[in-house]
Amino acid sequence: MDKKLEELEDEGALRTDELRTANRILKAQLEMLKEQSELINLAYDAIIVQDISGTIMGWNVGAEKVYGWKEEEVLGKHTHELLKTKFPETDKAILDVVLREGKWEGELLHTRRDGREIVVASRWVLQKDKLGNPVSIIKINRDITEKKKLEEKVASYTRELENRVAERTRELEHVVSEVAMDAAKNKAIFESIGDGVIVVNEEGKIVRINPRGEEMMGVKAIDLIGQPYTKIALEMENGESVPEAERPLYNTLSQKKTVLSQSTYYLVRKDKTRFPVAMISTPIEIEGRIIGAIDAFRDITREKEIDRAKSEFISIASHQLRTPLTTLSWYTESLLSGREKLTPRQSEYLTEIKGATARLLELVASLLNISRIELGTFSLESKVIDVVKICREIQADMKTTIKKKKLKIRESFPKDLPVMKLDMDLVRVVFQNLFSNAVKYTPKNGFIYIGIERVKNNLIIKMQDSGCGIPKNDQKNMFNKFFRAENSKILDPNGNGLGLYITKTIVEYAKGKIWFESEENKGTTFFVDLPTIERRKKPRN
Structure with missing residues (x-):
């Protein structure tokens, strides 16, 4: 009996030790679970613990914030019935994956307590006991609703951007195609132009020459590309080089405007021969900035030959006309001198004949002067002359x-004005044309002012009248050959429009200048600045 009792006591003591050990382990596990629970509650994500059937066993603070229910409200309820879960596939299929692989990840649609539907990124992890039997599933859900909205916006913007890029690409391809077509057209036009063309950049360096230009100058474009345009020799009619400041390209680049050559220039070929050209330079402008210029030049050899032949014909015809006209004028003046008794009608007719003959002689003299200028036979010879005389x-x-129109003539001649070395015919032509115009277009009782002075070595002439003036629209053409202002045609129908052209041509030939100021119905003032000269040679052909 005692032995039995001892055995029972030993067994009781062993059981007591086992219970104490189990109690310590349980306490440790409870402490660990408590710590895990606190950690879970610190998480921002919603963490839900459910059994295999879906019943909620745990619900952290993050789940309360995401879904709106407190833990005590949801424990014991079915997870997917509470959250009205919408699966990408069946619930059973997802559970099979979790049981087989121990985890699952994907996106789910849940409904919050306030009825708002949210998108969550969900991760399921299977929990097993010591024997490996499934006991629970931990679900970690993160609200990605705003992220999904943002991703959708980004995707929408991306699609829109892609569509715009595609549309813009199509437009650019169309533009590129059109530009290529235009470039091909421009190249064909540039290379087929019958005139020579030189293209320079804003620095005045040659960037392109068309085939016709190469042919006319006897050069290859490659030899001039990158060189300043002044490498192309340009001469005046007398063989002197054209100063850079007078070249059309220089004025186009500096003044930013189209410039047409006013004088005949000669381009010098590579073999030193030359030919006359008419030139026009036009700026190349982009958004108000000059990036270069185009200089087009045309060989006018044929035109010069025609003009020369015409001038020769005019010269010959004028010479032939001058003798009979002079004779006619002399006989008319003799008849009107009173030595012959004439009836009033005969006197009237002879007076008309005298006037017409005088006009014809004036025209012949003008034509002779023009022919001399254009043929290059006009020359200036310096001689000491008395300008006032x-x-x-x-x-x-x-x-x-003057007496008939009762014109008042006012003079301003310095008493100490010295004699000057000038061409007598030149000075006479200037005074004749300017003074006769002043007399012709000044009304009765008007005035004419004549001023003469010497400034350094130059003769300055001022011719002012109180006549009809020159209309503003006509002023730019006053020095053109055969041009007459509209109001002058009414006052003097017999004018020929050559006087001012001749005056300007010979004044500029003598390196002088002529200009005017005028206002219609108030009068006109002409100014001439004429340097003293040495004998000027005839220009070479």
Whole structure:
């Protein structure tokens, strides 16, 4: 009996030790679970613990914030019935994956307590006991609703951007195609132009020459590309080089405007021969900035030959006309001198004949001067002359008309004005044309002012009248050959439009300048600045 009792006591003691050990383990596990629970509650994600059937066993603070229910409200309820879960596939299929692989990840649609539907990124992890039997599933859900919205916006913007890029690409391809077509057209036009063309950049360096330009100048474009345009020799009619400041390209680049050559220039070929050209330069402008210029030049050899032949014909015809006209004028003046008794009608007819003959002689003289200028036979010969004397001789020739119109002539001649070395014919032509115009277009009782002075070595002439003036629209053409202002045609129908052209041509030939100021119905003032000269040679052909 005692032995049995001892055995029972030993067994009781063993059981007691086992219970104590189990109690310590349980306490440790409870402490660990408590720590895990606190850690779970610190998580921002919703963490739900459910059994295999889906009943909620755990619900952290993150789940309360995501879904709106407190833990005590959801324990014991079915997870997917509570959250109205929408699966990408069946619930059973997902559970099979978890049981087989121990985990699953994907996106689910859940409904919050307030009825708002949210998207969650869900991760399921299977929990097993010591024997390996499934006991629970931990679900970690993160609200990605805003992220999904943002991703959708980004995707939408991306699609829109891609569509715009595709559309813009199509437009650019179309533009590129059109640009290529235009470039091909422009190249064909550039290479087929019958005139020579030189293209320079804003620095005045040659960037392109068309085939016709190469042919005309006897050069290859490659030899001039990158060189300044001044490498192309350009001469005046007398063989002197054209100063850079007078070249059309220089003025186009500096003044930013189209410039047409006013004089005949000669391009010098590579073999030193030359030919006359008409030139026009046009700026290349982009958004208000000049990036270069185009200089087009045309060989006018044929035109010069025609002009020369015409001038020769005019010269010959004028010479032939001058003798009979002079004879006619002399006989008419003799008949009107009073030595012959004439009836009033005969006197009237002879007076008309005298006037017409005088006009014809004036025209012949003008034509002869023009032919000399254009043929290059016009020359200037310096001679010491009395300018005032020549001026008064011109006035004396027209005293009858001056007296008839009662014109007042005012002079301003310095008493100490010295004699000057000038071409007498040149000075006479200037005074004759300017003074006769002033007399012709000044009304009765008007005035004419003549000023002469010497400034350094230059003769300055000022011719002012109170006549009809020059209309503003006509002023730019006043020095053109055969041009007459509209109001002058009414006052003098018999004018020929050559006087000012001749005056300007010979003044500029003598390196002088002529210009005017005028206002219609108030009068006109002409100014001439004429340097003293040495004998000027005839220009070479």
